[in-house]
Amino acid sequence: MRRFLVLCFVLAACSRPIPRDDFTLKMAVVGALAPLGHDVHTTATTYAQDLVYEPILRPEGTGLRSRVLARWERVGATNLRALVADGLRFSDGSPVEVEDVVRSIRAAGLAVREDKHWLEIEPGRDGLPVEAALLMTALFRPTPAGDLGTGPFRLVNGDEKRLAVERVTPVPRRVNRVEIVSFPFIREAFARALKGEVNAVAGLDDRQVELVDGVPGLRAIRSRGPHALAVILNSRRLDPGLRRAIADALPLEEIEELAQGKSCGPPSGRWHAVPLPAGPPLAIAVLALDAPMERAGLAIRRGLGSRGGDLVRLGPNDGWSVRQHALGIDGVLVWPPMIGALYWKANGPWNVSGYSNPAYDAAVEAGNFERAEVELKRDPPVLFLCRRERIAAVDARLKDATLGSWGLLDTLPDWEVSP
Numbered sequence: 280m281r282r283f284l285v286l287c288f289v290l291a292a293c294s295r296p297i298p299r300d301d302f303t304l305k306m307a308v309v310g311a312l313a314p315l316g317h318d319v320h321t322t323a324t325t326y327a328q329d330l331v332y333e334p335i336l337r338p339e340g341t342g343l344r345s346r347v348l349a350r351w352e353r354v355g356a357t358n359l360r361a362l363v364a365d366g367l368r369f370s371d372g373s374p375v376e377v378e379d380v381v382r383s384i385r386a387a388g389l390a391v392r393e394d395k396h397w398l399e400i401e402p403g404r405d406g407l408p409v410e411a412a413l414l415m416t417a418l419f420r421p422t423p424a425g426d427l428g429t430g431p432f433r434l435v436n437g438d439e440k441r442l443a444v445e446r447v448t449p450v451p452r453r454v455n456r457v458e459i460v461s462f463p464f465i466r467e468a469f470a471r472a473l474k475g476e477v478n479a480v481a482g483l484d485d486r487q488v489e490l491v492d493g494v495p496g497l498r499a500i501r502s503r504g505p506h507a508l509a510v511i512l513n514s515r516r517l518d519p520g521l522r523r524a525i526a527d528a529l530p531l532e533e534i535e536e537l538a539q540g541k542s543c544g545p546p547s548g549r550w551h552a553v554p555l556p557a558g559p560p561l562a563i564a565v566l567a568l569d570a571p572m573e574r575a576g577l578a579i580r581r582g583l584g585s586r587g588g589d590l591v592r593l594g595p596n597d598g599w600s601v602r603q604h605a606l607g608i609d610g611v612l613v614w615p616p617m618i619g620a621l622y623w624k625a626n627g628p629w630n631v632s633g634y635s636n637p638a639y640d641a642a643v644e645a646g647n648f649e650r651a652e653v654e655l656k657r658d659p660p661v662l663f664l665c666r667r668e669r670i671a672a673v674d675a676r677l678k679d680a681t682l683g684s685w686g687l688l689d690t691l692p693d694w695e696v697s698p
Contacts, residue, residue: 302696303458304479304691307468309323309464309468309568312437312440324442325687326688327432328686329689330430331433334416335384338414343414347380347429361400367418370432373427379418379420380418381398405624407624408620411615415621432447441460453696465487465568465569472672486570497675502681504666504684505614506613507666507667508665510664511632511660512659513606513633517605525555535664537577539571539665539667554584557585560588563590563591565593613666619655620643636658636660638654678696
C-alpha cells in the first residue's frame with residue numbers, strides 16, 4: 280500500500296501541467312465588489328476595470344501617455360487640444376469613433392469642442408484640472424448589454440463576491456481569464472492563498488509576505504504605487520489652527536516606520552514634534568483594509584498623547600465616514616500631483632473632509648499646482664505619510680509578473696505563463 284501511495288505521488292508530480300492557454304488567475308481581495316463599469320473608482324473592482332477599460336490618459340514615468348489620444352498639447356493654462364487616435368476597437372470588434380471619445384470625456388464633466396479628429400477639452404463647471412479628470416476617465420460605449428471597453432479583456436459575469444473577465448482574443452502562454460474573489464478580511468484572503476484555493480492575493484504587508492517565502496507555487500511581487508498612507512484632518516470638526524497644531528504635533532516619520540516598516544525608505548529627519556494644546560480627545564477612524572492602516576491608527580493615537588481618542592475601525596464595506604470623526608486613515612492618490620485637486624478642491628468629487636481653501640482652489644483653476652501645494656502645507660487638510668508599496672503574492676508559474684505603477688494589473692496582459 281505504501282509503495283502504491285508513493286507511486287501515485289510521483290505520477291501526480293510528473294503529470295501534465297494545466298494547458299497554458301487555459302490559465303486562470305484567481306485573485307483574493309478584501310471587501311465586497313462593486314458592479315464593473317467604466318466609472319468605478321472604489322473597491323477591488325478597479326483591478327478588473329484596468330483590464331476592460333482604457334483611461335483617456337495614464338501616468339508613465341514622469342509624464343502621461345495615451346492610446347486614445349494620438350497627441351495633445353496645452354492651450355493656455357487650463358485647456359488641452361488633442362488628436363483622437365486611429366485603429367482602436369471595442370471588445371465587440373466595432374471601431375472607436377470620435378463621438379465615443381467625446382461622450383466619454385463629457386461623462387467626466389469636462390467641456391469638449393470637436394473639429395473632425397481634433398478635440399479642445401476644457402474644465403467643466405467644477406473647475407477641476409483637465410488632466411486630473413482624464414486620468415480617471417475611461418473610454419466606453421453604452422449598449423443594452425452593458426458598457427463596452429477597448430481593453431484586452433471583457434466582463435464575463437460578476438456580483439459582490441466574485442468577478443470574472445476573459446481575454447477578448449486568447450493569447451498563447453498568457454493569462455486568459457481573471458477571477459477576483461472577495462473575502463471580508465485580509466487574513467482570510469491570505470489564508471486561502473496559502474491553502475491553494477486561490478493563486479494570487481493582493482494587499483499584503485511586509486509581515487505577511489515573509490510567510491510566502493518557501494510556499495510552493497507562490498511568489499511575492501512588489502511595486503511603488505500612486506497612493507500614500509494619509510492622515511485626513513476633518514475640516515468640519517477641526518479649525519485651521521487645530522489642524523496646523525496637529526500637523527506640528529505628530530511625529531510623522533515615527534508613524535511611517537511603525538505603520539509601513541522599511542518600505543518607506545531612509546529617514547528624512549522629520550522625527551521632531553511639539554506637544555498638542557490641551558483639549559478634548561480626538562476620535563480616529565481607520566478604514567481597516569490592511570495591517571499598515573491599523574498600525575498607523577494606533578501610532579497616531581499614541582502621537583496625539585492625551586488628545587488621542589477612540590480608534591474606530593471601519594470595515595471594508597462600511598463606506599468612508601470621516602465626517603463623524605476628527606481624523607481618518609486612508610490611502611490617497613498623490614501621483615501625479617494634479618490628482619490632489621479631486622480630494623482638496625472645495626467641490627472635488629472625493630472631498631470627504633469638507634476642506635475649503637479659496638487660495639488653493641484659485642491656484643488649481645489657474646493650473647498652478649506648485650502654488651496649490653504650498654497652500655496645502657500652509658493650511659493642511661491632510662498629512663501624507665510615505666508612498667505605499669504594493670505587495671501581492673501570485674502563482675509562481677507567472678515568471679515575469681509585475682504590479683502596475685498606476686492600475687494594479689496594468690501589466691497583466693503581458694505576463695507569461697510557464698508550465
